[in-house]
Amino acid sequence: MAYFSGKLVYITGGSSGIGLAAANLLAAEGCRLVLIARGEPLLDKACKTIASQTDQTAQAINFICMDVANNDDVRQKIKTAVETFGIPDILINSAGIGTGDYFENISYEQFDKAMKINVYGTRNVISATLPYMKQKGGGHIVNIASVAGLIGMFGYTTYSTTKYAIVGFTECLRSELKRFNIKVTLICPPEVKTPFIHEEAKTLPPEARVVKNLAGLLTPEEAAKAIVQSIKGRKFLVVPGVMAKSMLFWHRISNGLLTRVPSDLIIKFASRPSLKK
Numbered sequence: 001m002a003y004f005s006g007k008l009v010y011i012t013g014g015s016s017g018i019g020l021a022a023a024n025l026l027a028a029e030g031c032r033l034v035l036i037a038r039g040e041p042l043l044d045k046a047c048k049t050i051a052s053q054t055d056q057t058a059q060a061i062n063f064i065c066m067d068v069a070n071n072d073d074v075r076q077k078i079k080t081a082v083e084t085f086g087i088p089d090i091l092i093n094s095a096g097i098g099t100g101d102y103f104e105n106i107s108y109e110q111f112d113k114a115m116k117i118n119v120y121g122t123r124n125v126i127s128a129t130l131p132y133m134k135q136k137g138g139g140h141i142v143n144i145a146s147v148a149g150l151i152g153m154f155g156y157t158t159y160s161t162t163k164y165a166i167v168g169f170t171e172c173l174r175s176e177l178k179r180f181n182i183k184v185t186l187i188c189p190p191e192v193k194t195p196f197i198h199e200e201a202k203t204l205p206p207e208a209r210v211v212k213n214l215a216g217l218l219t220p221e222e223a224a225k226a227i228v229q230s231i232k233g234r235k236f237l238v239v240p241g242v243m244a245k246s247m248l249f250w251h252r253i254s255n256g257l258l259t260r261v262p263s264d265l266i267i268k269f270a271s272r273p274s275l276k277k
């Protein structure tokens, strides 16, 4: 894909899961990368692995350690990154955490943390990067939300709240940034097989597990492919996966009835004590 050749891509959450898979694909397409996350060991490993598997020189794959939830840190680090590596052509916001549990079990602090990383984190990175993209005369911003940002599901009072916020934020942003030649894409994947789901599984209620299965499971590579294709195709909303797409279709045409009724029935069955063991 000559489209991507030489483009500079910043990827938050680029050390793991969907962000890392997107980094791999984009490096193979000839992009230069700046991977962003908090943990240095995984970032360093990701950069070295990508550089060794592609034609890229090590200088073309870089990383910065940054907590997206810390606005001051983000402003300073993005400024330094731009001065060192250049203004990104593409910004992918994949940094995020999961929280699946019964509402009563989720503390104020857990809710606050998820909002700070998933919502404020995305806002902070875009706010810090936008002036440079405008100065460059264009670009592409990709936000990773979730099917849980389009359909509310059992066990996701916190996570869905953060992802619905990202959906609204991204829809508004698309409309505002068009005049600056900055394209915006919103990706809403179903479950993706990454370290995220192992972490989430520690508290995910059994009812949520059963409902979640209705939307299907993707590999990180499938989710990354959807991201790369949607950038090239300049698409706005992309829901990868046949099951997730069809679930959203029935949800929308029935104003939610055709997802609420089956999921309520499934939850009733999944809540039986024998299934909770």
Ligand SMILES: NC(=O)c1ccc[n+]([C@@H]2O[C@H](COP(=O)([O-])OP(=O)(O)OC[C@H]3O[C@@H](n4cnc5c(N)ncnc54)[C@H](OP(=O)(O)O)[C@@H]3O)[C@@H](O)[C@H]2O)c1
Residues within 6 Å of the ligand: 012, 013, 014, 015, 016, 017, 018, 019, 036, 037, 038, 039, 040, 042, 066, 067, 068, 069, 093, 094, 095, 096, 097, 098, 117, 121, 144, 145, 146, 147, 188, 189, 190, 191, 192, 193, 194, 195, 196, 197
């Ligand atoms: N996996 C799924 O089932 C699924 C489905 C739909 C949508 N998503 C969304 O896709 C995105 C990526 O998820 P994933 O599955 O790839 O998760 P993952 O494998 O756990 O990766 C998360 C990445 O985000 C980084 N990160 C987390 N908190 C951060 C912070 N405060 N500042 C900077 N970086 C931070 C992590 O690195 P550090 O911890 O080192 O900072 C890591 O690189 C998330 O927004 C998630 O909500 C995931």
